[in-house]
Amino acid sequence: MRVRHCLPAEPEGPPRAVTIGNFDGVHRGHQAMLALLANEARHRALRTCVLTFEPHPRDWFARQQGRPELAPPRIGTLRDKLAELEHCGAQEVVVLRFDERLARQAPQTFVEQVLVRGLRARYVRVGDDFRFGARREGDYALLDRLGSEHGFDVARMMSYEVHGMRVSSSAVRQALAAGDMAAVSQLLGRPYAISGHVVHGRKLGRELGFRTLNLRFTHPRPAAMGIFVARVHGLVDTPLPAVASLGVRPTVEDAGRVLLEVHCLDWPDMLGTEAGYGCRLRVDLLNKLHDERRYDSLEALRLGIAQDVRDAHAWFAQRAVPA
Secondary structure (H helix, E strand, C coil): CEEECCCCCCCCCCCEEEEECCCCCCCHHHHHHHHHHHHHHHHHCCEEEEEEEECCHHHHHHHHCCCHHHCCCECCCHHHHHHHHHHCCCCEEEEEECCHHHHCCCHHHHHHHHHHHHCCEEEEEEECCCCECHHHCECHHHHHHHHHHHCCEEEEECCCEECCEECCHHHHHHHHHHCCHHHHHHHHCCCEEEEEEEECCCCHHHHHCCCCEEEECCCCCECCCEEEEEEEECCCCCCEEEEEEEECCCCCCCCCCCEEEEEECCCCHHHCCCCCCCCEEEEEEEEEEECCCCCCCHHHHHHHHHHHHHHHHHHHHHCCCCC
């Protein structure tokens, strides 16, 4: 899959079948959209292309207003989004930087400069609530009319439901905020996961008797926060059961930096004590145990982690999964 972070200076490459959106979480509705796009692209001999934005437009507008709390919590990192889009068969992803120029761009200009000139779109598929251009003035009807004028077809996908529940990024965020990881898995079609490279930390976990692997979450407001039963992929051939903390570590830091700390319940001896650093891991968050807690002392923190480890062992034991 080819990833671009800007439009080509001159039109290049084959004509494209394009879908447009933020794709936070790449949930089952997104997956259905991408499957329809790929099918249409095969029939028309087009390249499948996903057009997305970074930062999320609502992030940008919230910062402009000086109210970052209005930005939606982020389900996944850009790295995870790109990995899932590739898994869904996207041949090309264009990540446009959302800034003042793009925010002020008229719908007609967006179509002419981005879809027609930049991407050579011949087919565009969007969601039923799609809006575009300055002040969200563009809607499906306008896109369809502009498509007729510029020589590309337009289609839309109506709401996608699972067990009567509309699948959306907002629904995924709500389920994550509630700690309902079973609902999250239904909406995503897979366990909720975060990936990244293991980085060095303060080594406090070792002092407390619980060695951790640390991964950064690059957005300041993750949609999930707390302590979780987890599973780690990428250290050995089989996934390792674990307990994980995703948050700002209020007892020892509380600096606002989001970190995913993972303690494997049974560390393989063959890995040694320094294994993992620099490795790219995927961590599935399977069940939420509780929210982050501020402990009165490091000893209280140690006892709290020990209880979390026991609870994680019990969770795996109830499912007859070795832990």
